[in-house]
Amino acid sequence: MIEIYKKLPKTNCGKCGVPTCMAFALKVKNAQLKIRDCPYVARENAESVPRKPTITMDDNYERVSNELEVEAKRTDFKESARAIGGHFEAKNDQETIRLAMLNKSYEMRKEGLFEDNTYCHDSWSKIIMYDYIRRKGNKPLTGDWVTLGYFPNTASHVKAFQRSAEEKIAATFNKNMNGLKIRSKELGGAESQGKMKADYICRFDLLPRIPLYVCFWDADEEFPASCKLFLDSSAEAYIDIEYLAYLVERFVEVFVK
Structure with missing residues (x-):
């Protein structure tokens, strides 16, 4: 990992989607990322990193x-x-x-x-x-709705999350509010109200103590539909936030089918 780290810019810019260069080096070592995923690594440095094709x-x-x-x-x-x-x-x-x-x-x-x-x-x-x-989180729901970026070390993931989750729902159900409601009911969602002013809000329990709130604004004459996803601020007591982000994206894949 240290040898990989030496080839990185060491600026912790986050453009690779990982908060620090050290964390990026660890992911490269574990075959979770490739060193060329860093936009600042010279080609010769990338090619000099030992490859372990047997590890996926x-x-x-x-x-x-x-x-x-x-x-x-x-x-x-x-x-x-x-x-x-x-x-x-x-x-x-x-x-x-x-x-x-x-x-x-x-x-x-x-x-x-x-x-x-x-x-x-x-x-x-x-x-x-x-x-x-x-x-064993054992923490009551706070009732505070937060976005993924509220949790520690998630800032670099927010834009990718918006593209892969929120924008995907908005595009799928643009000018199709009825279709959104039908799909929500099929997946066990419960229409909700309260924290946000939206055209439609639905709660899904990803896990028994981890609710997800889908807030949807329908298209109008000026703007296309938009969507925001909210979690209860207690979520980090129950699950690693990286795993939670994946769980939400998995939910979206099922939701927009």
């Missing part, structure tokens, strides 16, 4: 999910279920936490995470669920 991003996700699984299995299931809004059940000497993510039902057992009674092999689902379970 999927390999790293699987490694992280395996590490988190070990921690989640050690968690007091009853205590965790109470803290995160899951349903605890002990039957035939088997403890289980049942909870939903993106409107899908999952079971956390001592053997790992299961979906439809089958062990879950999706690394990102496991990462998010294991992190959520092991943290």
Whole structure:
């Protein structure tokens, strides 16, 4: 990692989407980014970085999910279920936490995470669920609606988040408010009011203690539709914010299908 860092500008400009050059170097080392993703790295420096073709991003996700699984299995299931809004059940000497993510039902057992009674092999689902379970957030919702940029170390991700999430919803349902309402209902959303003045507000529970508020302004004669996504400020107590950003983007992919 240090050798990679030496080839970087060391300005922490954030244009690569990572807050610091050191963090960027670590992601390159772990095959999560390529050194040429830094706009200021000279070509000869990029080509001189040792390549490890046998290591992929999927390999790293699987490694992280395996590490988190070990921690989640050690968690007091009853205590965790109470803290995160899951349903605890002990039957035939088997403890289980049942909870939903993106409107899908999952079971956390001592053997790992299961979906439809089958062990879950999706690394990102496991990462998010294991992190959520092991943290045992146990913090009441504050009622304060915040954007992703409210949380620490997210400033460099905000523009990319707007493109991949908010603008995508706005473009999909531009001049189609009825379609937005139908899709919201299909995904278990509940129409909401309050914190924002918008043409339509809908709440979705990404996880039992992590609500997402979709605020939508319909198109008019001057402007196209627009959308803002809000989270409760308590979210960082329940899940790593990087995982949360991915979860929101995953929700949007399902929402606009």
